[in-house]
Amino acid sequence: MHFQRDAVVFLVVVVLLSSHNHAVEAARGLPVEFLPGFDGPLPFQLQTGYIGVGQNEEIQLFYYFIKSDSNPQEDPLILWITGGRTCSALRTICQQIGPLLVEPVKYNGSLPRLQPFPYSWTKVASIIFLDLPAGAGFSYATKFLENNDLLAASYAYEFLQKWLIDYPEFLSNPFYVGGHSYAGTTVPIITEMISNGIESGVKPLIQLQGYILGSPKTFPNQSNYNIPFAHGMGLITDQLYESIKENCQGDYTNTNSTSLHCQRDLQTYQQLIESINNKHILEPICLSGSDSTMASLIMLPGQKSLYHDLYTKLKTDPFLVSGLQCRDEWSKLSEYWANDYHVQMALHVRQGTKEKWQLCDESLPYNSIIYNTIPYHVNLSKKGYRSLIYSGDHEMIYPHLSTEAWIKSLNYSIIDDWRSWMVEGQVAGYTMAFANKMTFVTVKGGGHVAPDYRPFESQVMFERWISYENL
Template sequence: MAMDNRSFFSGVLICVLLNFASSVEAAPTGSLITELPGFNGVFPSNHHSGYITFDEKNLFYYFIVSERNPSKDPVVLWLNGGPGCSSFDGFVYEHGPFNFEEGKPNGSLPILHLNPYSWSKVSNIIYLDSPCGVGMSYSKNQSKYINDDLQTAADTHNFLLKWFQLYPEFVNNPFYIAGESYAGIYVPTLSAEVVKGIKAAQNPIINFKGYLIGNGVSHTKFEGLAALVPFAHGMGLVSDDMFEEVERACKGNYQNLIGSCSISIDKIDQALSGLNIYGILDPCYHDPTSDHHTERNTSSNLPISFQQLGATERPLKVRKRMFGRAWPLWAFEKHGNFPSWPELALQGSVPCVNDEVATAWLNDESVRKSIHAEPKSIAGPWEICSDRIDYRYGAGSMLPYHRNLTTQGYRALIYSGDHDMCVPFTGTQAWTRSLGYKIIDEWRSWVSNHQVAGYLQGYANNLTFLTIKV
C-alpha cells in the first residue's frame, strides 16, 4: 500500500531533525553559555564550558565551536604552560574569541569585543585548565595538587576521552594538540598518551593528526642560556666583546655557573635588565605600587620614560604582559621540583606582569556563573599562574617523543616568535635540526597579507620549524 505523501515527508523531516539534533545538540545539558558579562553582541558560534570530573579532580574547560564548518573543521586542545599557568591566558590575551578592553574605573569588569583573529574562526577549540589546581580546575583533596609531567599527560588524556564521550559529534574531526612555553612538555607527552590509547583501542578512538608548539621548552641541552647567549648577541643586545668573553669563560657549559663563567653571565644579565624577556620589542609593564614614576624613584634603574612604556590612549590597550607564556630565564629546576610562580615573583624574578583584566573578569562571580565555573568559595580565586600546585618534572628530553611521533606520521609544527628571549628561536631551531631529518623545504620566508611574516624550514616526517615576526 502506498504511503501517504504527507506521512512520508513528515517522516523524512523527523529523521532530518533528529540527525540535526544529534549532531548539534549532543553537548551535555547545561554546558551552553548564553551570555557573558561585558559582552553585548551575538556569539558567532556556540560556546560551552564546564567540568569533567575523575579521581577527585575537577578539570575546567571552555569550548568554542568553529565559526566556519564545525562538522569538518579540526578540534584543537589549547594548553598554556608554566607549569601551572591557566589556559585562559591564551583565551583572554592571545587567540580567544574576544578582545578585552579595560573596565572603567580600574578593576571593574572589562568590555568584550569580538576578535577577528580568533582561532575559532577556523577550528573548534578547547581551552583546558590543567593540571588540577590550575585556573578554575580544583579538587577537595589537596593531595591531587601534586603533579608531574607524566601524571599531567595521563590526566589530560583521561579528560579527552571523557570530553569526546560528552561531545561525540566531534570524535571524527581531525584532532590537534597545541600549546606554548612549558606546554613544550605537555604537548608531546600528551600526544604520546593519545597515540598509546589509539593503539589500545580505547573508546572513543580519537582522530589524532598532529600537534603545534609555540616557543616551547624541550628539556634539552639546546635551551636556557645555551640559546639565550647567541640570541642576545645576534639581536644586538650584548656586544661582541661580552659575547666572546662568555664563550671563553663558559666554553658552552651553562649548567654550573661558577668562577669567571658566573661573572660573565652576570654582565649579560645586567645588559638585558629592563627588557621584556618574553618579547624584546614589547613594552614592559611596571607595577605602579612599586614604581611611582617620580623623579626620585630608585626602585628601577630605567629612565622614567621607559618605566611608562605601554601607556596608551587607544581604547584597546596593547598587551603589556606575557606572564603565562614561558618560564623565567634563571629558574632552573632543582631536585626535580619547580619553584612556584608566586615564589619567583617574591624574588623579583617575573618582570612585565599585569594581569588585571583577566583577574578582574574571571574572579567576578557573575562571570563564573555564566561560564559554569564554581564560585571562589569552592574552586578558589582565579590566578594566571597557580601557587597551589606542587609540580615535579620527570619526562626528560622531548627529543625521543618528537622522533617517535613524527616517524609514525603525525604532523608537527614547531613555531617561535622571533623576539622571545625566554625560549629563544635559536634553541628551538637547534633541537629541531638535531633530529637529523632530511630537509625537504629549505629555509625560506612565508607570507601573510603580502608581507613576509617569518621563515620556515620543512623536514621529512611532517616536521616544520617556523618563525613568526612578532
C-alpha cells in the same frame, strides 16, 4: 628515557582501566550565550563544564569548548593546554587565540569589558581549552593530590576520552593537541598517550593527526641559547660573546663554574640584560604602577590615534592601542573579570570550589619530572604525525635558536628550505619544513607566545598550516 617511557605506558594502562571503573559519567557541557562585560549575545558557540578524572573522579577538570565558526562538523578539533605549569586557559581565550579580548584599558574598579577578537583560531577549528592540572583556573580536586608532568598528561588523556564520549559528533573530526611554553613538556606526552591508545584499539578511537607548539620548553639548558640570541640582537658585544664561549666552554648556565673568567663574563652578561624583558626584548619590563616614566615608554603624546589606525589597517598588537603601562597590567584584568560572581555564574562555575581564581597559581604543588621531550618528538615523527612548531623571533625565554637546534638534532631531511613567508605582501617571518612532517615557523616581531604580539600573522600561519597549505 626508557624509565620515562615505561612510566608513560604504565600510566596509560592505569588511566584506561580506571576510566572503565568510574561510576560517574561525565556531563555534557552547558551553553554560555551571554557573558558579563560583553555587549549582547556571544557571536560564537561556547560551552563550559567539568569532567571528573583520576581515582574516584577526585579531580574535576574545567574546560571551555568553542565551536569552529566555519564548519564544526568537519573542521579540526584541538585540545589546547595553556603554557605555565599551573596557568588557566582563560588568558589563551581572551588574549591570544580565542574569540574574545579583554579590553586593554586601565582598571577603574568596575568589571573589565570584553570585545570580539577578529583573529581567533576558532574561525577554522573547534578548540577545547582545558584548565590543567588540577587546581589551575577553575579546575579543582576534592582532596590533596600530587601534580607532575606524567600525571597531568594522563589526566588530560582521560579527560579527552570522556569528553568524546559525551560529544560523539566530533569523533570523526581530525584531532590535534596544542599548547605553548611549558606545554612543550605536556603536549608531546599527551600526544604519545593518544597514539599508544589508538594502536591498542582503545575506544573511542581518536582521529589524531598531530600537534602544535609555540615557543616550547623542550630540553635542559635551553637557556644556553640566550647568549647567542643576545649577541645576535646586539645586547652584548662581540668581545664579551667570544670571551664567554672561550671561558665557559659552551655551558652558559653553569654559574658555579670553577673558571673565574667564566663567572666574571656571566656576571657581566647578567648585568647587561637584567633590565631586558625576556618575553619580548623590545618591550619595557613591568615596573610599579607609580612609575611615571613607563607611560612615555609605551605611549607618546598623540600616539594612540596613530596606533589605532595601524591596528585597523595592519592588524598590529592591540596592546599598542592601550593606555596601559605594561602587558602584565593587561593580564591582571582577567583576574578582576574571572573573580566576579556574575561571571562565574555565567560560566557555570561550581561555587565554593575555588577560593580565588588566579591566572597562574604558583602555590599549587607541581613536580617537573620530564626534562627532555625530544624522544617524544622522535617517536611521534616515526609514526608520521604532523607538527607545527613556531616561535616569536624577539623572545628570550625559549629563543628560536634553541628550538631550531633541537629540531635540527632530529636529523630529518629538509623539504622546504629556510625562506620568508608572507602576509599581505609583507614578510611575516621565516619557515622551514622537514621530511618528518614537521614545520618550523618564526613570527617576525613576536615574543613569547607569538599570538600575544602578532595576532593577525599568527592566525594566518595557523589557518594555512591546519588547512595543509604552504606558508
